[in-house]
Amino acid sequence: MVGGTARTDEPDERAIHTRLLRRDAAATAVAFEAFYPSLVARLRRRHRLDDPQLAEVAAEQALLDYFEHPTKFDSAKGTLAGYLAMAAERDLLNLLDRERRRHARVVSIEDVALTDLPRNNPVEEAIDGMTTGERLADLRAQAGAGLRDPVDERVLRLMEEGVRATAAYAAVLGIGHLPIDEQRRIVKQAKDRLKKRLGRRRAAAASTR
């Protein structure tokens, strides 16, 4: 040990560091044997890890960083074991943080995939979520009563069936004689209006439950 009486089971830090600075090819193996098991054990003691291999990866990362930049270690500031322990701790926290963020992303994607309809701001989000006829049918079921206007009812039925052709809607709306751009605009308007109306009905129905 640097600056103290070395116990026989403690690594000779100064010798290891010197060998590493000299780029002795075996120095990395010596350092691994001297520090790696205790680094991993320390991380596992201090953290309850779902994946125990994270401690191994973090300890390994700390050693590899040290091998890459051995001069960053300053023996005047503390022991090499302490320096590596701090580096491993930091690397583990980074790994855990990355895992948490990855997990959050997965959960978020699953939420979107599994939820038929959004629960906040029902009108706008319901409109965004209504991309398929199936979802629209669900929404109508949740909204309760059907539509009074027979044209609206027929438009809605086309939407539920997943029909996308403008001509089909134009025929129902009686606008087949108009230019195609105009037809598209009016059809979109009708669809949006229906979606909004259903969204409001659903929100009102939910608030009275």
Add this chain to the structure above:
Amino acid sequence: MRPDDRALLGRAAARLAGNPAFLAHLLALYRAHRGIDDAALADELGCDGEGLVRLALCRAPRRGTDFRTDLASAAAHAGADLTRLTSAVRRAQSIATLRGAAGANLLLAARDRDDREPGADRTGDHGG
């Protein structure tokens, strides 16, 4: 080396097989090339399983005049036969070089394809 530590260090060595800065990488290339397992590789290098883990955790030898010094240090630390280790490492480096060249050729071929105008210089397109 305690058995627990050996298993732990063995896993680290296995992960380092993907890191060209370590002997683990060259030993993995050589082992795959020969189609042998760890025990057979250790036997071939004149060391035991623990020695093989130690070798894998050593830095890959530098090129040039330091090559032999680096391998001598690794062999001494692992109790391996320097001559056999040198032979295996040289073979592994050749494999790595060939793989690198093959990869570069593939990249060049892909770039040539990308650079070529659609339909240009295609044999048979000019009639005749």
